[in-house]
Amino acid sequence: MAGIYVHIPFCKTKCPYCDFFSVTRRGEESTFINALLGEISLQRNYLHQRKIRTLYFGGGTPSLLHLSHLKLIFDRICAAFNVVGDAEITIECNPDDVTPYFFRELRSIGFNRLSLGIQSFHEEELRVLGRRHTVKQNDLSIQQALQEGFKNISIDLIYGLPGSTSKSWKETLEMAFEYPFKHLSAYHLTIEPGTVFGDRLKKGELEEISEENSVAQFRKLIDYSGSKGFEHYELSSFALPGYYSRHNTGYWKQEPYLGLGPSAHSYNGNTRQWNVSHTRFYTDSLLKGQIPCKWEILTKRDHFNEYLMTRLRTHWGVDLAKISRKFGSGYRDYLLKAARPFLNNQYLKRKGNVLTLTNEGKFISDTIFREIFKEEQ
Numbered sequence: 001m002a003g004i005y006v007h008i009p010f011c012k013t014k015c016p017y018c019d020f021f022s023v024t025r026r027g028e029e030s031t032f033i034n035a036l037l038g039e040i041s042l043q044r045n046y047l048h049q050r051k052i053r054t055l056y057f058g059g060g061t062p063s064l065l066h067l068s069h070l071k072l073i074f075d076r077i078c079a080a081f082n083v084v085g086d087a088e089i090t091i092e093c094n095p096d097d098v099t100p101y102f103f104r105e106l107r108s109i110g111f112n113r114l115s116l117g118i119q120s121f122h123e124e125e126l127r128v129l130g131r132r133h134t135v136k137q138n139d140l141s142i143q144q145a146l147q148e149g150f151k152n153i154s155i156d157l158i159y160g161l162p163g164s165t166s167k168s169w170k171e172t173l174e175m176a177f178e179y180p181f182k183h184l185s186a187y188h189l190t191i192e193p194g195t196v197f198g199d200r201l202k203k204g205e206l207e208e209i210s211e212e213n214s215v216a217q218f219r220k221l222i223d224y225s226g227s228k229g230f231e232h233y234e235l236s237s238f239a240l241p242g243y244y245s246r247h248n249t250g251y252w253k254q255e256p257y258l259g260l261g262p263s264a265h266s267y268n269g270n271t272r273q274w275n276v277s278h279t280r281f282y283t284d285s286l287l288k289g290q291i292p293c294k295w296e297i298l299t300k301r302d303h304f305n306e307y308l309m310t311r312l313r314t315h316w317g318v319d320l321a322k323i324s325r326k327f328g329s330g331y332r333d334y335l336l337k338a339a340r341p342f343l344n345n346q347y348l349k350r351k352g353n354v355l356t357l358t359n360e361g362k363f364i365s366d367t368i369f370r371e372i373f374k375e376e377q
Protein backbone atom coordinates (compact mmCIF):
# COMPACT_ATOMS: atom_id res chain seq x y z
CA MET A 1 0.00 0.00 0.00
CA ALA A 2 1.16 3.55 -0.63
CA GLY A 3 0.01 7.18 -0.64
CA ILE A 4 0.17 10.12 -3.02
CA TYR A 5 0.50 13.76 -1.98
CA VAL A 6 -0.19 16.62 -4.40
CA HIS A 7 1.19 20.05 -3.52
CA ILE A 8 -0.85 22.95 -4.94
CA PRO A 9 1.46 25.95 -4.47
CA PHE A 10 -0.98 28.88 -4.74
CA CYS A 11 -2.32 31.15 -1.98
CA LYS A 12 -4.34 34.37 -2.20
CA THR A 13 -2.05 36.05 0.33
CA LYS A 14 0.83 34.81 2.44
CA CYS A 15 0.01 34.25 6.12
CA PRO A 16 2.73 35.89 8.24
CA TYR A 17 3.59 32.70 10.17
CA CYS A 18 3.70 30.35 7.18
CA ASP A 19 6.88 28.71 5.92
CA PHE A 20 5.25 26.23 3.54
CA PHE A 21 6.18 26.70 -0.06
CA SER A 22 3.53 28.76 -1.85
CA VAL A 23 3.27 31.76 -4.18
CA THR A 24 0.65 34.51 -4.34
CA ARG A 25 1.07 35.21 -8.07
CA ARG A 26 -1.97 34.25 -10.11
CA GLY A 27 -2.35 33.43 -13.75
CA GLU A 28 0.12 30.52 -13.70
CA GLU A 29 -2.42 27.83 -12.88
CA SER A 30 -2.91 26.40 -16.38
CA THR A 31 0.83 26.06 -17.04
CA PHE A 32 1.26 24.53 -13.60
CA ILE A 33 -1.52 22.00 -14.23
CA ASN A 34 0.10 20.93 -17.51
CA ALA A 35 3.41 20.44 -15.74
CA LEU A 36 1.76 18.50 -12.91
CA LEU A 37 -0.04 16.21 -15.39
CA GLY A 38 3.36 15.61 -16.99
CA GLU A 39 4.87 14.73 -13.62
CA ILE A 40 2.06 12.25 -12.90
CA SER A 41 2.83 10.43 -16.16
CA LEU A 42 6.59 10.47 -15.61
CA GLN A 43 6.24 9.14 -12.05
CA ARG A 44 3.68 6.42 -12.75
CA ASN A 45 6.17 3.62 -11.93
CA TYR A 46 7.69 5.27 -8.85
CA LEU A 47 5.55 3.22 -6.46
CA HIS A 48 6.02 -0.04 -8.41
CA GLN A 49 2.33 -0.66 -9.02
CA ARG A 50 1.56 -0.67 -5.30
CA LYS A 51 -2.08 -0.04 -4.47
CA ILE A 52 -2.78 3.58 -3.55
CA ARG A 53 -4.88 3.73 -0.43
CA THR A 54 -4.61 7.48 0.27
CA LEU A 55 -4.53 10.59 -1.87
CA TYR A 56 -4.00 13.99 -0.28
CA PHE A 57 -4.27 17.41 -1.96
CA GLY A 58 -2.42 19.93 0.22
CA GLY A 59 -0.59 23.20 -0.20
CA GLY A 60 -0.65 26.08 -0.55
CA THR A 61 -4.38 26.27 -1.00
CA PRO A 62 -5.89 23.50 -3.14
CA SER A 63 -9.38 25.04 -2.72
CA LEU A 64 -8.17 27.98 -4.85
CA LEU A 65 -7.97 25.76 -7.93
CA HIS A 66 -10.81 25.62 -10.38
CA LEU A 67 -12.95 22.47 -9.99
CA SER A 68 -12.18 21.44 -13.57
CA HIS A 69 -8.44 21.52 -12.73
CA LEU A 70 -8.96 19.46 -9.58
CA LYS A 71 -10.91 16.90 -11.61
CA LEU A 72 -8.22 16.78 -14.29
CA ILE A 73 -5.50 16.04 -11.72
CA PHE A 74 -7.65 13.52 -9.89
CA ASP A 75 -8.61 11.65 -13.06
CA ARG A 76 -5.01 11.58 -14.31
CA ILE A 77 -3.81 10.09 -11.01
CA CYS A 78 -6.56 7.45 -11.11
CA ALA A 79 -5.59 6.57 -14.69
CA ALA A 80 -1.86 6.31 -13.90
CA PHE A 81 -2.07 4.53 -10.51
CA ASN A 82 -4.09 1.75 -8.92
CA VAL A 83 -6.18 3.83 -6.49
CA VAL A 84 -8.26 1.40 -4.38
CA GLY A 85 -12.04 1.81 -4.29
CA ASP A 86 -12.19 2.77 -0.62
CA ALA A 87 -9.15 5.08 -0.70
CA GLU A 88 -9.08 8.03 1.70
CA ILE A 89 -9.08 11.10 -0.56
CA THR A 90 -8.49 14.38 1.26
CA ILE A 91 -8.39 17.99 0.17
CA GLU A 92 -7.34 20.98 2.27
CA CYS A 93 -9.81 23.88 2.01
CA ASN A 94 -9.75 27.40 3.34
CA PRO A 95 -13.10 28.59 4.77
CA ASP A 96 -13.15 31.70 2.56
CA ASP A 97 -12.95 29.72 -0.69
CA VAL A 98 -15.83 27.32 -0.31
CA THR A 99 -19.55 27.21 -1.19
CA PRO A 100 -22.16 24.43 -1.08
CA TYR A 101 -21.65 24.00 -4.84
CA PHE A 102 -17.87 23.64 -4.41
CA PHE A 103 -18.33 20.93 -1.74
CA ARG A 104 -20.95 19.11 -3.86
CA GLU A 105 -18.59 19.05 -6.83
CA LEU A 106 -15.67 17.89 -4.69
CA ARG A 107 -17.77 14.92 -3.62
CA SER A 108 -18.71 14.12 -7.18
CA ILE A 109 -15.04 14.23 -8.23
CA GLY A 110 -14.26 11.66 -5.52
CA PHE A 111 -13.00 13.55 -2.46
CA ASN A 112 -14.30 11.94 0.74
CA ARG A 113 -12.35 13.77 3.45
CA LEU A 114 -11.88 17.48 4.15
CA SER A 115 -9.17 19.24 6.07
CA LEU A 116 -10.51 22.71 6.90
CA GLY A 117 -8.04 25.47 7.81
CA ILE A 118 -10.15 26.91 10.63
CA GLN A 119 -7.17 27.92 12.87
CA SER A 120 -9.16 29.82 15.53
CA PHE A 121 -12.65 30.75 16.65
CA HIS A 122 -11.50 34.17 17.90
CA GLU A 123 -11.89 37.00 15.40
CA GLU A 124 -8.92 38.79 16.93
CA GLU A 125 -6.65 35.72 16.62
CA LEU A 126 -7.62 35.19 12.98
CA ARG A 127 -6.50 38.79 12.31
CA VAL A 128 -3.21 38.26 14.21
CA LEU A 129 -2.60 35.17 12.06
CA GLY A 130 -3.32 37.17 8.90
CA ARG A 131 -6.10 34.79 7.91
CA ARG A 132 -8.56 36.01 5.32
CA HIS A 133 -11.63 34.35 6.82
CA THR A 134 -13.87 35.26 9.73
CA VAL A 135 -15.37 33.16 12.51
CA LYS A 136 -18.67 33.32 10.62
CA GLN A 137 -16.99 31.83 7.54
CA ASN A 138 -15.50 29.09 9.73
CA ASP A 139 -18.99 28.26 10.93
CA LEU A 140 -20.48 28.34 7.41
CA SER A 141 -17.74 26.17 5.91
CA ILE A 142 -18.29 23.41 8.48
CA GLN A 143 -22.10 23.60 8.21
CA GLN A 144 -22.03 23.52 4.41
CA ALA A 145 -19.56 20.63 4.30
CA LEU A 146 -21.83 18.63 6.59
CA GLN A 147 -24.94 19.52 4.59
CA GLU A 148 -23.24 18.43 1.38
CA GLY A 149 -22.56 15.02 2.88
CA PHE A 150 -18.93 15.13 4.06
CA LYS A 151 -18.78 12.78 7.04
CA ASN A 152 -15.03 12.73 7.51
CA ILE A 153 -13.99 16.28 8.42
CA SER A 154 -10.74 17.32 10.01
CA ILE A 155 -10.11 20.84 11.28
CA ASP A 156 -6.81 22.63 11.89
CA LEU A 157 -6.36 24.85 14.95
CA ILE A 158 -3.36 26.89 16.09
CA TYR A 159 -2.55 27.57 19.73
CA GLY A 160 0.29 29.30 21.56
CA LEU A 161 -0.41 32.61 19.77
CA PRO A 162 1.12 35.87 21.03
CA GLY A 163 -1.26 37.22 23.65
CA SER A 164 -3.17 33.93 24.01
CA THR A 165 -3.84 32.32 27.37
CA SER A 166 -4.96 28.96 28.57
CA LYS A 167 -8.42 30.53 29.02
CA SER A 168 -8.70 31.93 25.46
CA TRP A 169 -7.47 28.59 24.06
CA LYS A 170 -10.07 26.72 26.11
CA GLU A 171 -12.76 28.98 24.63
CA THR A 172 -11.56 28.12 21.11
CA LEU A 173 -11.67 24.41 21.97
CA GLU A 174 -15.17 24.75 23.43
CA MET A 175 -16.41 26.50 20.29
CA ALA A 176 -14.68 23.98 18.03
CA PHE A 177 -16.08 20.93 19.79
CA GLU A 178 -19.64 22.15 19.21
CA TYR A 179 -19.18 20.83 15.66
CA PRO A 180 -19.26 17.14 14.80
CA PHE A 181 -15.83 16.91 13.16
CA LYS A 182 -13.93 13.65 13.43
CA HIS A 183 -10.29 14.71 13.45
CA LEU A 184 -8.35 17.63 14.85
CA SER A 185 -4.84 18.76 13.91
CA ALA A 186 -3.70 21.29 16.51
CA TYR A 187 -0.34 23.00 16.09
CA HIS A 188 1.55 25.22 18.46
CA LEU A 189 2.57 28.39 16.62
CA THR A 190 6.26 28.18 15.80
CA ILE A 191 7.88 31.35 14.60
CA GLU A 192 10.21 30.40 11.78
CA PRO A 193 13.08 32.55 10.49
CA GLY A 194 12.33 34.02 7.06
CA THR A 195 8.62 34.52 7.76
CA VAL A 196 6.99 37.88 8.54
CA PHE A 197 6.56 36.74 12.14
CA GLY A 198 10.23 35.70 12.21
CA ASP A 199 11.27 39.22 11.12
CA ARG A 200 8.95 40.86 13.64
CA LEU A 201 10.31 38.65 16.41
CA LYS A 202 13.87 39.65 15.48
CA LYS A 203 12.92 43.34 15.59
CA GLY A 204 11.26 42.89 18.98
CA GLU A 205 7.79 43.68 17.59
CA LEU A 206 6.40 40.28 18.51
CA GLU A 207 6.67 38.35 21.72
CA GLU A 208 6.43 34.59 22.05
CA ILE A 209 4.36 33.25 24.91
CA SER A 210 6.11 31.79 27.93
CA GLU A 211 6.99 28.11 28.07
CA GLU A 212 4.70 27.73 31.06
CA ASN A 213 1.78 29.14 29.06
CA SER A 214 2.63 26.84 26.11
CA VAL A 215 2.66 23.78 28.32
CA ALA A 216 -0.64 24.81 29.96
CA GLN A 217 -2.28 25.18 26.54
CA PHE A 218 -0.93 21.84 25.33
CA ARG A 219 -2.20 20.16 28.49
CA LYS A 220 -5.61 21.80 28.01
CA LEU A 221 -5.70 20.45 24.46
CA ILE A 222 -4.95 16.88 25.55
CA ASP A 223 -7.43 16.93 28.45
CA TYR A 224 -10.25 18.67 26.61
CA SER A 225 -10.08 16.59 23.42
CA GLY A 226 -9.77 13.44 25.57
CA SER A 227 -12.94 14.40 27.45
CA LYS A 228 -14.72 14.50 24.06
CA GLY A 229 -13.59 10.96 23.19
CA PHE A 230 -10.70 12.02 20.92
CA GLU A 231 -7.56 9.87 20.96
CA HIS A 232 -4.24 11.68 20.98
CA TYR A 233 -2.55 9.39 18.47
CA GLU A 234 0.28 11.66 17.27
CA LEU A 235 1.90 14.82 18.72
CA SER A 236 -0.46 17.20 16.86
CA SER A 237 -3.24 14.79 15.87
CA PHE A 238 -6.43 13.84 17.68
CA ALA A 239 -9.26 11.71 16.34
CA LEU A 240 -12.37 9.80 17.22
CA PRO A 241 -11.81 6.03 17.01
CA GLY A 242 -11.76 4.93 13.38
CA TYR A 243 -10.93 8.41 12.07
CA TYR A 244 -7.14 8.60 12.26
CA SER A 245 -5.68 10.23 9.16
CA ARG A 246 -4.80 7.19 7.05
CA HIS A 247 -2.58 9.35 4.85
CA ASN A 248 -0.44 10.71 7.67
CA THR A 249 -0.42 7.32 9.39
CA GLY A 250 1.24 6.02 6.23
CA TYR A 251 4.10 8.53 6.76
CA TRP A 252 4.46 7.56 10.41
CA LYS A 253 4.52 3.86 9.55
CA GLN A 254 7.17 4.36 6.83
CA GLU A 255 4.88 3.33 3.97
CA PRO A 256 6.08 4.52 0.56
CA TYR A 257 4.60 7.70 -0.84
CA LEU A 258 4.90 9.84 -3.91
CA GLY A 259 4.86 13.64 -3.64
CA LEU A 260 3.82 15.59 -6.73
CA GLY A 261 4.20 19.33 -7.24
CA PRO A 262 6.92 21.82 -6.25
CA SER A 263 8.61 21.15 -2.88
CA ALA A 264 6.88 17.77 -2.51
CA HIS A 265 8.89 14.88 -1.01
CA SER A 266 8.74 11.22 -1.97
CA TYR A 267 9.93 8.01 -0.31
CA ASN A 268 10.03 4.55 -1.87
CA GLY A 269 11.58 2.52 0.93
CA ASN A 270 15.19 3.03 -0.23
CA THR A 271 15.51 6.62 -1.38
CA ARG A 272 14.05 9.97 -0.51
CA GLN A 273 13.61 12.67 -3.14
CA TRP A 274 12.31 16.18 -3.14
CA ASN A 275 11.12 18.48 -5.90
CA VAL A 276 12.46 21.98 -6.41
CA SER A 277 10.66 24.68 -4.37
CA HIS A 278 10.15 27.06 -7.26
CA THR A 279 7.09 27.11 -9.53
CA ARG A 280 8.85 28.39 -12.64
CA PHE A 281 11.77 25.91 -12.42
CA TYR A 282 9.21 23.20 -11.69
CA THR A 283 7.02 23.94 -14.72
CA ASP A 284 9.92 24.68 -17.12
CA SER A 285 11.63 21.43 -16.24
CA LEU A 286 8.51 19.27 -16.54
CA LEU A 287 7.47 20.88 -19.79
CA LYS A 288 10.86 19.62 -21.08
CA GLY A 289 10.06 16.13 -19.73
CA GLN A 290 12.38 16.23 -16.71
CA ILE A 291 11.45 15.82 -13.06
CA PRO A 292 13.10 18.71 -11.16
CA CYS A 293 14.18 16.82 -8.06
CA LYS A 294 17.15 15.85 -5.95
CA TRP A 295 17.42 12.52 -4.20
CA GLU A 296 19.45 10.57 -1.70
CA ILE A 297 19.90 6.91 -0.87
CA LEU A 298 19.02 6.31 2.75
CA THR A 299 21.65 4.61 4.89
CA LYS A 300 20.87 2.16 7.67
CA ARG A 301 21.40 4.99 10.16
CA ASP A 302 19.00 7.26 8.21
CA HIS A 303 16.35 4.52 8.29
CA PHE A 304 16.92 4.06 12.04
CA ASN A 305 16.60 7.79 12.81
CA GLU A 306 13.58 8.05 10.54
CA TYR A 307 11.95 5.12 12.34
CA LEU A 308 12.59 6.76 15.74
CA MET A 309 11.34 10.15 14.65
CA THR A 310 8.15 8.96 12.98
CA ARG A 311 7.17 6.25 15.46
CA LEU A 312 7.96 8.12 18.67
CA ARG A 313 5.59 10.89 17.57
CA THR A 314 2.74 8.40 17.69
CA HIS A 315 1.01 6.37 20.33
CA TRP A 316 2.22 3.19 18.62
CA GLY A 317 5.74 4.04 19.78
CA VAL A 318 9.09 2.42 18.99
CA ASP A 319 9.23 -1.37 18.97
CA LEU A 320 12.57 -2.58 20.36
CA ALA A 321 12.10 -6.08 18.93
CA LYS A 322 11.57 -4.59 15.48
CA ILE A 323 14.73 -2.51 15.89
CA SER A 324 16.72 -5.68 16.68
CA ARG A 325 15.23 -7.46 13.68
CA LYS A 326 15.64 -4.61 11.23
CA PHE A 327 18.85 -2.94 12.36
CA GLY A 328 20.59 -5.45 14.68
CA SER A 329 20.94 -5.70 18.45
CA GLY A 330 23.69 -3.01 18.45
CA TYR A 331 21.10 -0.40 17.45
CA ARG A 332 18.71 -1.64 20.15
CA ASP A 333 21.44 -1.39 22.80
CA TYR A 334 22.40 2.07 21.55
CA LEU A 335 18.78 3.24 21.79
CA LEU A 336 18.25 1.87 25.29
CA LYS A 337 21.40 3.65 26.47
CA ALA A 338 20.43 6.97 24.81
CA ALA A 339 16.86 6.70 26.14
CA ARG A 340 17.86 5.86 29.73
CA PRO A 341 17.94 9.45 31.10
CA PHE A 342 14.51 10.11 29.58
CA LEU A 343 13.15 6.82 30.97
CA ASN A 344 14.55 7.69 34.41
CA ASN A 345 12.92 11.16 34.30
CA GLN A 346 9.65 9.73 32.98
CA TYR A 347 9.73 11.57 29.69
CA LEU A 348 9.67 8.16 28.02
CA LYS A 349 7.94 5.01 29.21
CA ARG A 350 8.56 1.38 28.36
CA LYS A 351 5.90 -1.29 28.26
CA GLY A 352 7.34 -4.65 27.23
CA ASN A 353 9.23 -3.95 24.04
CA VAL A 354 7.55 -0.64 23.26
CA LEU A 355 8.88 2.85 24.06
CA THR A 356 6.48 5.81 23.95
CA LEU A 357 6.59 9.45 24.99
CA THR A 358 4.78 10.34 28.22
CA ASN A 359 2.68 13.52 28.21
CA GLU A 360 5.64 15.26 29.90
CA GLY A 361 7.91 13.90 27.15
CA LYS A 362 5.62 15.26 24.43
CA PHE A 363 6.35 18.79 25.68
CA ILE A 364 10.07 18.29 25.02
CA SER A 365 9.89 15.89 22.08
CA ASP A 366 12.34 17.89 19.94
CA THR A 367 15.02 17.67 22.63
CA ILE A 368 14.43 13.94 23.03
CA PHE A 369 14.69 13.34 19.26
CA ARG A 370 17.93 15.31 19.13
CA GLU A 371 19.46 13.34 21.97
CA ILE A 372 18.53 9.85 20.83
CA PHE A 373 19.26 10.17 17.12
CA LYS A 374 22.26 8.17 16.05
CA GLU A 375 25.07 10.39 14.84
CA GLU A 376 27.35 9.53 11.97
CA GLN A 377 30.35 7.56 13.35
Ligand code: SF4
Pocket residue numbers: 010011012013014015018019020022059060061094
Ligand atom coordinates in the same frame (compact mmCIF):
# COMPACT_ATOMS: atom_id res chain seq x y z
S1 SF4 B 1 -3.13 29.70 3.36
FE1 SF4 B 1 -1.92 28.02 4.29
S2 SF4 B 1 -0.23 27.62 2.85
FE2 SF4 B 1 -1.17 29.61 2.27
S3 SF4 B 1 0.09 31.15 3.30
FE3 SF4 B 1 -1.64 30.69 4.68
S4 SF4 B 1 -0.89 29.00 6.02
FE4 SF4 B 1 0.52 29.14 4.27
